[in-house]
Amino acid sequence: MTLSKEEQSVLLDSLLEMGELLLDAGAEISRVEDTLSRMGTAYGAQRMDVFVITSIISMTMEFPGQEALTETRRIRANGQTDFYRVEKLNELSRTCCAGPLPLAELRQRLDRIAAGHKPFAAVLGGSILAGGSFALFFGGTLWDGLAAAVFGAAICFLQDRLGHTRLNAAAYNLLISLLIGLGVGLAAALLPALHMDKILIGDIMLLIPGLAMTNAIRNMLLGDTISGVVRLAESLIWAAALAGGFMVALTIVNVLH
Amino acid sequence: MHDIIIQLVTAFTGSLGFSLLFGLRRRYLPPASLGGMLAWGIYLAVDAWLQSGFLACLLGAAFAVLYAELLARRLKTPAILFVVPAILPLVPGSFLYYAMSSAVRGELELARSYGRQTALYALAIAAGISFMIAARELRTRR
Numbered sequence: 001m002t003l004s005k006e007e008q009s010v011l012l013d014s015l016l017e018m019g020e021l022l023l024d025a026g027a028e029i030s031r032v033e034d035t036l037s038r039m040g041t042a043y044g045a046q047r048m049d050v051f052v053i054t055s056i057i058s059m060t061m062e063f064p065g066q067e068a069l070t071e072t073r074r075i076r077a078n079g080q081t082d083f084y085r086v087e088k089l090n091e092l093s094r095t096c097c098a099g100p101l102p103l104a105e106l107r108q109r110l111d112r113i114a115a116g117h118k119p120f121a122a123v124l125g126g127s128i129l130a131g132g133s134f135a136l137f138f139g140g141t142l143w144d145g146l147a148a149a150v151f152g153a154a155i156c157f158l159q160d161r162l163g164h165t166r167l168n169a170a171a172y173n174l175l176i177s178l179l180i181g182l183g184v185g186l187a188a189a190l191l192p193a194l195h196m197d198k199i200l201i202g203d204i205m206l207l208i209p210g211l212a213m214t215n216a217i218r219n220m221l222l223g224d225t226i227s228g229v230v231r232l233a234e235s236l237i238w239a240a241a242l243a244g245g246f247m248v249a250l251t252i253v254n255v256l257h
Numbered sequence: 258m259h260d261i262i263i264q265l266v267t268a269f270t271g272s273l274g275f276s277l278l279f280g281l282r283r284r285y286l287p288p289a290s291l292g293g294m295l296a297w298g299i300y301l302a303v304d305a306w307l308q309s310g311f312l313a314c315l316l317g318a319a320f321a322v323l324y325a326e327l328l329a330r331r332l333k334t335p336a337i338l339f340v341v342p343a344i345l346p347l348v349p350g351s352f353l354y355y356a357m358s359s360a361v362r363g364e365l366e367l368a369r370s371y372g373r374q375t376a377l378y379a380l381a382i383a384a385g386i387s388f389m390i391a392a393r394e395l396r397t398r399r
Contacts, residue, residue, distance in 0.1 A: 026279075031335060083338050084280035090335050118280025130274025137267035138351045139260075197354060205271070205350045206278075214344060215337075217383045221390045243357050250361040 003044060003103075008069055010103050011043055012061055016073045017110050019050075019057045022089050026081035028215055029053070029224040035093045042097045053227045054234075080163065084118045120160070127156035127206055135202025144195050147187060148202035151180055155206050169234065170241040177207060177242045181249025189257070196253070200246065207242055209235035261301060268297035268346040276342045285338060288328055292343030296321040300347060310374075311381045317347050318385025326393065344386075349378035 003011060015036050022032045033050045040048040040061050047062040060070040092109055095101065101109070131152025136145040158176050180203055188196035212235035220228030272293025276286050296317045304313035325339035356371035 026337070027335065028337060031337070081279045081341075083276075084282065086335055087282060087338065094333070122277045122280060126274045126277030126279070128274070130271050130278060133267040133271035133274055134350065137264055137271055137346065197358065201351045201354045204354055205345070205348065208348060208350060208353070213379070214341060214382070214386070217386055218337075218340075218390070221387050239353075243353070246354075247357050247361050250358055254361060 007103055012069055012071050014107050014110060015039055016057055016071060020075055021085060021114055023075055025085035027086050029219050029227045030222040038097050039093055042100050054230050082118050085113060088113045124156045127152040131202045131206055134205040135198050138198055138201045140195060140198030143193050144198040147194050148199045151184055151203050152206060155180060170237050173238050173241040174245040177245030178249050181246045185249060185253030209238045265294050269294040272342040272345055275345050289339050289342040292321060292324050292339055293346050296343045297346040311377055314347050314378050314381035315385040318344055318382040319389050322386055322389035347382055349375045
């Protein structure tokens with residue numbers, strides 16, 4: 001496939017879009033770089049230099065006998081993990097590597113993936129199930145499990161609400177953990193059958209940046225040291241904010257008791 | 258025994274919850290949740306056998322990565338879809354909580370001990386993941 005100069009820049013733009021979507025959905029750095037390189041090569045680029053860190057994608061494409069094209073995109077996404085998108089994008093990349101789609105169709109498919117979200121019902125159901133399960137898992141009673149499930153739903157709604165604001169991740173975790181800590185403390189004070197610790201442990205699992213930390217380690221081991229270190233630092237700050245929110249809530253509950 | 262069954266069942270449903278929460282496609286939900294249960298099973302078995310939570314966590318995480326990579330290859334999907342749900346039951350959420358709550362109550366010695374446990378388990382998960390990635394790199398580079 002030979003592309004004109006204009007088509008090349010359209011392709012470059014689509015690929016940046018694809019990279020941004022992947023990164024936002026929680027894919028590892030190496031996967032983003034790998035996918036973009038393969039895509040470029042599939043469309044006839046002789047050389048692809050893709051550099052991705054958590055906040056920037058930089059890409060240079062070189063087609064045979066032509067000047068190199070470079071574009072950089074600043075990524076401000078603070079997106080939620082979305083395996084639905086990761087998988088769709090992976091599928092699209094496989095399709096293109098087997099036989100490149102026409103550029104207009106590639107764009108169309110990307111737009112369709114960008115418009116589609118994981119269903120909110122699944123996020124809500126998942127939060128309820130995970131919060132409740134982990135309260136039981138760590139030794140809570142059935143009542144603790146139920147309470148953790150209710151607060152799991154509350155976390156889900158709070159995250160949905162705050163997700164639309166431009167609050168940074170640390171402030172966001174601080175606020176959510178403070179509210180949830182106070183809520184659970186109040187519930188446990190009113191209903192003595194509940195164990196505050198088990199309920200909060202179940203719900204902490206929903207807030208711990210477990211994925212970010214796992215990704216950070218994976219990034220570092222796969223050779224993306226910069227992104228790994230950035231992610232690790234980020235997730236430690238989130239974890240500290242989380243702990244801070246809970247500690248303030250626990251202190252208030254202790255004083256009131 | 259009773260506790261073990263509860264833990265295995267809730268490890269399954271907990272991983273299922275997270276898979277849903279992350280928007281995993283419906284037909285991948287059963288294998289992803291099973292990964293969490295099996296990884297926790299490995300943790301319990303190794304912990305009972307060697308009396309070491311650190312090693313148990315390490316081997317549980319290593320298993321989770323192996324399981325996810327094999328599954329991903331079969332289903333032609335990214336491995337991360339299965340790694341994360343499988344590892345979640347190993348995340349030391351309870352140690353983290355008890356570290357915070359003892360710190361708030363002023364029991365600093367206890368807080369330090371729980372904090373150390375949290376860090377140790379996180380390290381074990383990281384080490385488990387690294388061993389498997391290193392093993393994979395060695396195989397593919399040959």
